[in-house]
Amino acid sequence: MEKTKVAIVGMGTVGSGVARLLLDHGDRTARHAGRTLWLERVVVRDPGKARDVDLPEGVMTTRLEDVLEDPSIEVVAQLIGGLEPARTIMLQLLEAGKDIVTANKALLAEYGPELFDRARELGRSIAFEASVAGGVPIINCISQSLSANQITSLEAILNGTSNFIVTAMEDIQADFETVVGEAQRLGLAEADPTLDVDGSDAAQKLAILAHLAFGARVHWSDIPRQGIDQLELADFNYANQLGYRIKLIAVARLIESGLELHVSPTLVRMFTPLAEVREANNAVSVVGDAVGKVFFHGLGAGQMPTASAVVADMIDTAVGRTRITFKTLQLWSDQEARVQPADPKATRSRFYMRLDVLDEPGVLAQVTGVLGKHQISIASVIQHGPAPDIQPGMTNWNVVPLIVMTHEAYEGAAADAIREIEQLDSVRSHCVRMRVLD
């Protein structure tokens, strides 16, 4: 049987998983590739580090040159995280004539145009299914399966850590800090989880999907984003009362004025597919004008789901499918963007709002009056009296939460209205505001 020599650069969790699939399950790759994927080299920084895979004698090296200078190695899984030296190594590998498979979404979100241009100049390819939603084959589906469609919207849960946290906050009724600690103990959150929980990771993935699905050219840091790190337990409970769950949702949607893009905690109607995505799963709901709504769900991270996507890409590259796709799609080429980001203020949504107000006559009328002035009509209101155990003498004895669900309104109008509402004497808190997905 023919063989294609491959290498792995970076032997962390995912790299070890890729090595295991290649070494222990060569029969599968042979069956799907019609050839053997032969693991020739694995480049590591620290050869002494314990790893959960036994490499054959002579495969491990600390010298990238052993890959760069071996022309028999055709495909390289580049599995180093972060921006540098990942970027430099990727360019070196391309210049050495290698086709690349990567799981590094931060690298693509930051340097996609440069890397893809260079690959094209050199007649090489970059495959990146593993960079978004891990084992969920959303890149392949958008690039190939939905190619007859104009995609009109994409709503997704793209960060497994955040989804684990919001699921747990709702289930065990614990606050953000408690659940993050638990997620860290389980290995589901990094020691510093900032990029996961502040929406940056999801925005990087959304930037990649928006380029692929809509031809948008937007830097991830320009995508309006809000994380789950400010969420309070109270909002989960009010959401439940209203028939919703809170999820960190990434949205890219064609509207009249361009492409609506944002990542934000969102109330999602219970029992709809996105609302029921639990734990560290990812999901993507895509609407195409021909196919209608297609929904994908699976593990978005973790060793073997990600390795599964990397090895599938290595097979696609070895047999020549990737080269065709890479060439025809012209990703991040110097073509014009096919759509511009819409002005965020001109996007529309239903909104959930919560604020603390004085328990006095006329307060609800004041708040709803401001909303009405900004053309925001109200779908429902929850206002409870003060808790019975709050006694006179406590400073907040006459402060109660007010929850408002609006009908669809402009983002800009909602922001303006809230600024005005927060100035009211009867309003005693910052206003929590979230989008609603029905």
Added chain:
Amino acid sequence: MEKTKVAIVGMGTVGSGVARLLLDHGDRTARHAGRTLWLERVVVRDPGKARDVDLPEGVMTTRLEDVLEDPSIEVVAQLIGGLEPARTIMLQLLEAGKDIVTANKALLAEYGPELFDRARELGRSIAFEASVAGGVPIINCISQSLSANQITSLEAILNGTSNFIVTAMEDIQADFETVVGEAQRLGLAEADPTLDVDGSDAAQKLAILAHLAFGARVHWSDIPRQGIDQLELADFNYANQLGYRIKLIAVARLIESGLELHVSPTLVRMFTPLAEVREANNAVSVVGDAVGKVFFHGLGAGQMPTASAVVADMIDTAVGRTRITFKTLQLWSDQEARVQPADPKATRSRFYMRLDVLDEPGVLAQVTGVLGKHQISIASVIQHGPAPDIQPGMTNWNVVPLIVMTHEAYEGAAADAIREIEQLDSVRSHCVRMRVLD
């Protein structure tokens, strides 16, 4: 821009949708294919029939020869249903050097080995994403995205008509005949819906998926199957009480003794993804040993979802991806089957059982005694007294329904036990039995 000339044979609902995508949205296909898909010919039987697409002058013909004898036409969407003349036409097209795209699952389930062998001999390809689950890209995902996995199980809703009917029976509390009439009125069921509702259509699709995912070589008619045509409303209500919905589920699952395969009405635990698939949607839940569980959901039939899959396949064929996949996968080649169907009796499941019994002391003990003898243990029982409006003098005044949910048991043992139970004097009905999916 380069162009690839294509043709459509068969201008029914799907064919018209394919023509519309090619004619009205050439920019998309150009973008994804890097070339124009040029609709050169459409072969129809009756040129006078009204169609919802305007073909350019000179494209429509009644002569298949206009396609066969035009060597410039490279890709043909063969969209004639049924077995003949579809099979003969497919062979003629292959022999004339055309690559084929088809949505005809009955044809593939019946003549797959012959057609694929012939295509291989002639150096041609057959693409068939649209043949299973319409717009849900399950063929592409199994063939490419999950290629690093041993797939271990596949649970699916593959017949949209059946799913529409069971969803409606539960929602509007109507019996099978009433809902079928409504589905026919809405165009969601054929005038003769037999193949949809008796499980044959789902079995044909399952045979294709089982070949693709497991290398099984089983004729669809050898897959044990049961339809929804015998379902009674009462069972939907008991299932709901127990926390389940009834769905027509197709299963292919690796077990110790081989490949478990069946299509049957199944109790699926509420709020799990498969249970919540509504109306005419399809869904597939695939487990791979690396990727874990991946779930796909979308419209399984209908003009544009199916056309979306056909055109994606035409693009894949035009750019050369299909030829690679077709060659490496060696589908329906003369290779040995990689797995044999398991003896159905040796498969295991939890079971739901319902029977009418005399409302007398000792009856429950008799029934459960027989189950125990066959090593079937009971998870829960529902037994209500007779309805208050049943009066003495009515023949069934002392007959009550008994519902038993078992723990996991052998299919063979359950069948034996039920044969024995139905012989008991105190049992006054046939026993309804369904698998349970938790």
